[in-house]
Amino acid sequence: MKLENKIAVITGGAMGIGKGIVEVYLKYGASVIILDYNEALTNTLTELNAKYPNKINGFIVDIRNKEVLEACAKEIESRYGHIDILVNNAGVCKLTTFEDMDDNTRDFHFDININGTWNVTKVFLPLIKKTGKGAIVNLSSVTGPMVADSGEVAYATSKAAVLGFTKSLAMEVVTNNIRVNAIMPGYVKTPLVDNMAILSNEENPNSVVEDIAASIPMGRLADPKEIGELAAFLGSDEASYITGQGIVIDGGSTLPETSSMGV
Numbered sequence: 001m002k003l004e005n006k007i008a009v010i011t012g013g014a015m016g017i018g019k020g021i022v023e024v025y026l027k028y029g030a031s032v033i034i035l036d037y038n039e040a041l042t043n044t045l046t047e048l049n050a051k052y053p054n055k056i057n058g059f060i061v062d063i064r065n066k067e068v069l070e071a072c073a074k075e076i077e078s079r080y081g082h083i084d085i086l087v088n089n090a091g092v093c094k095l096t097t098f099e100d101m102d103d104n105t106r107d108f109h110f111d112i113n114i115n116g117t118w119n120v121t122k123v124f125l126p127l128i129k130k131t132g133k134g135a136i137v138n139l140s141s142v143t144g145p146m147v148a149d150s151g152e153v154a155y156a157t158s159k160a161a162v163l164g165f166t167k168s169l170a171m172e173v174v175t176n177n178i179r180v181n182a183i184m185p186g187y188v189k190t191p192l193v194d195n196m197a198i199l200s201n202e203e204n205p206n207s208v209v210e211d212i213a214a215s216i217p218m219g220r221l222a223d224p225k226e227i228g229e230l231a232a233f234l235g236s237d238e239a240s241y242i243t244g245q246g247i248v249i250d251g252g253s254t255l256p257e258t259s260s261m262g263v
Contacts, residue, residue: 002236004029007083009076011063011120012090014041016190017139020224021087021231026052028232033076033083034058035069035120036090063090063116069123082130085235088117088138091158093192095151095199106154113158117165125173133177135235138166140182142250151199163246170244179243181234186250187212188222215259217252 008025012018013034025032026048034041037060045058057079059072076083091113096105117138128134140163143149144156163182170180187193189209197205213220230249233239248254 001029002238003085003232006030006085006235007033007080008085008087008235009033009035009083009120009124010087010089011035011116012038013058013087014038014044016192017185017188017224017227018087018089019044020226021089021228022048022056024225024228024232025085025087025235026055028236030055030085030235031080032056033080035061035063035072037062063120064111066119066123069119073123073127077127083124083127084131084134086121086124086128086134086136087231087235088120088136088162089231090116090120091139091192093152093155093196095196096154097151098153101154109154109158113155114161114165117162121169125178128178129176134179135239136166136169136173136178136180137231137234138162138180138182140166140184140246142184142186142248142254145184145246146248146254166246167244174243179234179239181239181242181244182246183227183230183234184246184248184250185222185227186216186248186253188224188227190224193221215253215256216250217255220251222249222251 003025008030010018010022010032013022014036015038022032022034041058041060045056048056061068061072092109094105141159143152144160145163148156166180166182173180197208200208227249
């Protein structure tokens with residue numbers, strides 16, 4: 001129960017990687033508040049409240065809206081007094097080539113993946129400082145800092161920015177005994193990846209996912225709860241000497257030097 005008595009705010013926790021993180025945090029004893037724009041939040045709260053009564057709460061929030069975030073923070077402070085962990089998971093990805101991408105699509109990625117992460121951290125950092133120590137876990141990606149595919153320019157740019165944000169913020173808040181780290185996943189079996197597969201091949205999206213799995217040394221995509229286990233470790237006191245790091249969890253997908261060389 002390494003997160004027992006910890007209070008965590010997790011963005012984008014209604015589905016996908018975020019839900020996997022929420023479930024693992026609950027498993028380890030944390031109280032969790034989900035911030036999510038998706039109406040699937042209602043079903044997620046109902047499902048998880050049945051399993052973990054009085055341990056989970058949530059708000060439908062657009063993280064691009066700082067005023068709404070501030071209202072949520074006030075309500076959370078009045079109920080819990082502080083938070084111990086912030087997980088900036090919410091993110092988006094739409095495949096479009098650089099030449100075909102309009103400014104609205106570019107800004108969609110930047111406003112959620114970069115500005116949203118910035119807004120949430122700005123609003124909730126004071127609630128972490130109230131505890132005298134804490135942790136922030138940001139979701140970056142191997143896409144951008146390490147690798148990229150065609151059509152991912154906006155997404156890759158935003159996720160590289162999250163890693164830079166992580167490192168610089170870690171330096172600023174280390175004297176407050178707050179650790180800031182980033183998780184850099186490879187492909188995870190989520191609705192986001194399923195939608196990307198449809199954009200890649202509308203006629204046979206399953207083949208896209210199968211080809212991705214075949215290219216990963218472990219032969220499969222990650223389960224969201226596997227990302228959750230890493231997020232739980234980074235949020236816990238077990239990771240007390242780790243800060244400013246981007247930690248890859250990709251089943252070895254970034255290991256191969258080529259697709260043809262080797263014996």
